[in-house]
Amino acid sequence: MRRHLTTTSALATLTLAAFAATSAPAPAAAQELLFWSTQARPVEEAQGMREEVLSGFEGGAVDYQPQDAGPFITRLRAETEANEGTIAVVGALHGELTAFADAFADLSAIDVSAASPALVELGRLGTDEQRYVPWMQATYLMAANRAALEHLPEGADVNALTWDQLIEWGRAMEEATGSPKIGLPAGPQGLRHRVVQGYFYPSFTDSMVTRFRSDDAVAMWETVKELWEVTNPRSTSYNFMQEPLLADEVWVAIDHTARLAEAFNQRPDDFIAFPAPAGPTGRGFMPVVAGIAVPATAPDQEASLALVRYMLQPDTQIATLRATNFFPVVDVELPEDMPPSVRAAGAAIALQSGAPDANPGLLPVGLGDLGGQFNQVYVDTFERIVLAGQPIEQVLDEGAQELRRIVDEAGAPCWAPDAASEGPCPVE
Amino acid sequence: MTATAPLPAHGAAPSDEIARALDLARAKRWLVAAVVTILCLWVLVPIYLVLVNALSTPSEVSGWPKSFVPSFAMESLAFFAGYRGVAEALLNSVMVAAITMVLSIVIGAPAGYALARFDFAGKNAFRILVLMTRAFPLPLLALPLAVAYIQIGLDDTILGLAFVHTMLAMPFAVLITASLFMGVPFELEEAAWTLGCTRLQAFVKVVLPLVSPGIAASAVFAFVVSWNEVFAAAVLTIENRTLTAFLLQSLNVSPLHLKFAGAAVLVLPALLFLFAVRKYLFAMWGIANR
Structure with a gap:
């Protein structure tokens, strides 16, 4: 019994220590931009987004968090209702973004002339403002x-x-x-x-x-x-x-x-x-079209817009293709050394959309x-x-x-x- | 049975009887052994398969026939060692689970004691009410919770998430401890009072030592509840992710070999923890070396 008690109290001390550690003020974290997304969820793709795509952004560190649709929607809705948020940029499929048209800031200030007009039109979500800009397609x-x-x-x-x-x-x-x-x-x-x-x-x-x-x-x-x-x-x-x-x-x-x-x-x-x-x-x-939007509650609108602009640059789009197997939405010249999946799919996509009976x-x-x-x-x-x-x-x-x-x-x-x-x- | 069987005659019959009893005992032993083996395999085989596949190369994982001996290829596991945020998430998971453990016992055990020892108005309603926290699915609760947390500043804190997990673990903590306290005869406490103990002293010196293994076991249960919870953790934390929230949703859609490696990463810490506290678990089932 003695032995039990000592172990119990040791356990208790340990947990209390953990308790104390958490209630102490957290070290001031660097202002990270939170990229809240439903895409690139497989661990290798998420890793690729973090290390190859977003590490090149010069406007600050980006925290890329891929989510299931359930938590993704709940969190976004909670921030909208509380009218206060931490999400800087949202990335999701067209169908997932349509429900939040009112929650997003107008992105008309972003230059989307390089992107396909049909995709840009989709991003208006039936309004006359740019609710999201196209991000990638498959x-x-x-x-x-x-x-x-x-x-x-x-x-x-x-x-x-x-x-x-x-x-x-x-x-x-x-x-x-x-x-x-x-x-x-x-x-x-x-x-x-x-x-x-x-x-x-x-x-x-x-x-x-x-x-x-x-x-x-x-x-x-x-x-x-x-x-x-x-x-x-x-x-x-x-x-x-x-x-x-x-x-x-x-x-x-x-x-x-x-x-x-x-x-x-x-x-x-x-x-x-x-x-x-x-x-x-x-x-x-x-x-298939995925888009990026900026919630109206984003803590720093300017930084969010800068990140959206960065995501549309040709180099970023190519890096995104490597990481996620989603193709660019802007005109880019694809380099030679793409992974086998991209080469195989790229040729087949061209055949499919270019077929006479497409x-x-x-x-x-x-x-x-x-x-x-x-x-x-x-x-x-x-x-x-x-x-x-x-x-x-x-x-x-x-x-x-x-x-x-x-x-x-x-x-x-x-x-x-x-x-x-x-x-x-x-x-x- | 219409008539009582005649008593066995003296002579050969008793040895029949004995032989039958021996047969029965042997059959029983076999049955127990078989059930124990099946239960062990039930638990061990999946864990073994996870480990073997986590230690195999991607082509071995998706290939056929399967080998049941790992080739000790570390590449899948190494991926997680280099995966940004795993270490922090692991620490967060442990902290949230530890706080959940402490809170659910500190709040749940007194409630369990009250349920076991006192008759009060609304006792049965209270018992049901405790269970009600499990009656609402978390996705339903998460939205209003997240809104409230953002407004009062509990959002994205380990403590805030631990509160939610405590609420989830509470019904078990209350009901398990209540049955523990019921197992300690009230007479023991009364005897302590007659020998000069106050109520509190009687509790601390007599009741607590008797139930502490069981309490530890229900604490372990709270730990596991918190460790396994994904939805609230995914919605309520951003920078302070727990390991399950951080990995599980991604693993769900990852290639097979990484699923196995990730499963190993998720299971191992919990296994180690359970192994460390296993004797308290045994205590809960009454096979402790008291």
């Missing part, structure tokens, strides 16, 4: 193990594939290897809603919203179900396709470029990147904080039709109703590939 691509190429159906060009050819290819690989070799990012953290919104729908219906529930859409889901038959069923646990690709569990996959990068970087000779397949209405693909489906515009619900409709539709095998017409009817409610509530006009509309985008 897209979704196909990746394949070279071993898969010998099973490619006759007459098919891997750089100009169709969805039907992909299914045929999948069937040939399954026959040859005994297991389905196509993979989709249909896991809980996978970006499956983007594949449905930006790849299936534009390719088959030339629409994302308006023709959600059309005869073309019914035919499209029939095709997706066929694709699922030659898709590895473990896809429902894939979040990042680079992992099943590296494990040779699947040979052909579609995913976000940043979520394929590790495959190219670890085994550059084994994998190729190529454009997404095309359907009856073109080669649907979705550009049919870009933009990120939802003007949905505000209803973006999450909007995505959920596509996830639910995919899971109900493909995984649960529910009747297509019925699922689409219910999805269309929900979609109509969301778009009407947000009052969002149509975006590409849907034709521009007066008032909320109609759902047929």
Whole structure:
């Protein structure tokens, strides 16, 4: 018992010491600019952002903090409500920034002439002020193990594939290897809603919203179900396709470029990147845009603006590409010595957006904080039709109703590939 | 059973009986051994796999077949040694957990004592109320908390975060200590009073020594609650990040080999701590060398 007591009191003394240490005034920390972000979350990317991208900023030290969307939004909202903040600069995807249009300072003072006008327009968030400036962009691509190429159906060009050819290819690989070799990012953290919104729908219906529930859409889901038959069923646990690709569990996959990068970087000779397949209405693909904004509550607006300017410089943009596999939003000359993932993806992106039948489906515009619900409709539709095998017409009817409610509530006009509309985008 | 079985006749039968009893005892021993083995494997296999993979090269981690012997490649772990902020975050985690431990015992143990010893109006309501702090999901509480913290200046402090973690650990501290105090007969305290102790002296000299191992165990529990908490830590601290808030969200989306190495970095300190205080944990389960 004696021994217990001594150890207990030793423990208590230790904790009290820790207590005392924390209540003592903290040493005056150097004024760091807090870069609050949802991007570059993987540890290696965060490290790259800190050491290669932000270390070159001369306006002071930058504390780069990548976050899950949950804490990211909560903290930003708390600072907005308290009207006092420590966040200097916010970096996130277009869809994550739309909910905070009122919380951001106007960035019209920043020169964005070098950036793509379409991206700059997105950053206005439907207002006439520059709520965020484009920061970096990416897209979704196909990746394949070279071993898969010998099973490619006759007459098919891997750089100009169709969805039907992909299914045929999948069937040939399954026959040859005994297991389905196509993979989709249909896991809980996978970006499956983007594949449905930006790849299936534009390719088959030339629409994302308006023709959600059309005869073309019914035919499209029939095709997706066929694709699922030659898709590895473990896809429902894939979040990042680079992992099943590296494990040779699947040979052909579609995913976000940043979520394929590790495959190219670890085994550059084994994998190729190529454009997404095309359907009856073109080669649907979705550009991904991340932006930077400055909260109105930032402690030092001038320093924040300086950091935003720094992030848009060509050299910084190239360093960001190396660190995150997100491509520049301004015109830059890419140097020769880029990592394998960048070289592979860069060529495929050019082929994809430059294809004669390219049919870009933009990120939802003007949905505000209803973006999450909007995505959920596509996830639910995919899971109900493909995984649960529910009747297509019925699922689409219910999805269309929900979609109509969301778009009407947000009052969002149509975006590409849907034709521009007066008032909320109609759902047929 | 319709009729009572006839008593075994003298002679051969008793040895049957004995043999059956021996069989039963042996089966029981096997069963215990099997359950113990399964439980040990349940805990040890994941930890072992984490360590093996943390000590393997990236291609070994994603490759197949798996080797169950680590190749002692340090590159994944070395990444975290050079990862800026890990050391500070580790220190912050320890400090927050330590304060949580102290606060939840200092506040929780008296509440537990009151629950065990006194009958007061609203006792049952209080017992439920204590549990209510766990009834609301943190993401719901975090926003108003963060706003309040920013306004009163507790934002981004270790103490502020420890308050939140204390609130999370409190139900366990109160309920565990209450059952501990209930296990100490009131008569012992009364005997101490009759021998001239004041109430406080009786508590300190008689009750406290008997429950201290259990209290230490519930303190360890508070430590673990604080160590594992991510959401509040991510929202309420910026420069004074805890290790879990600092690493966990990033690891979630990192390549496999770094996930394993990061998991090892997160698990090891907690394991070492638990190992250091293991005898108090045993005490809580009544197998101490009292």
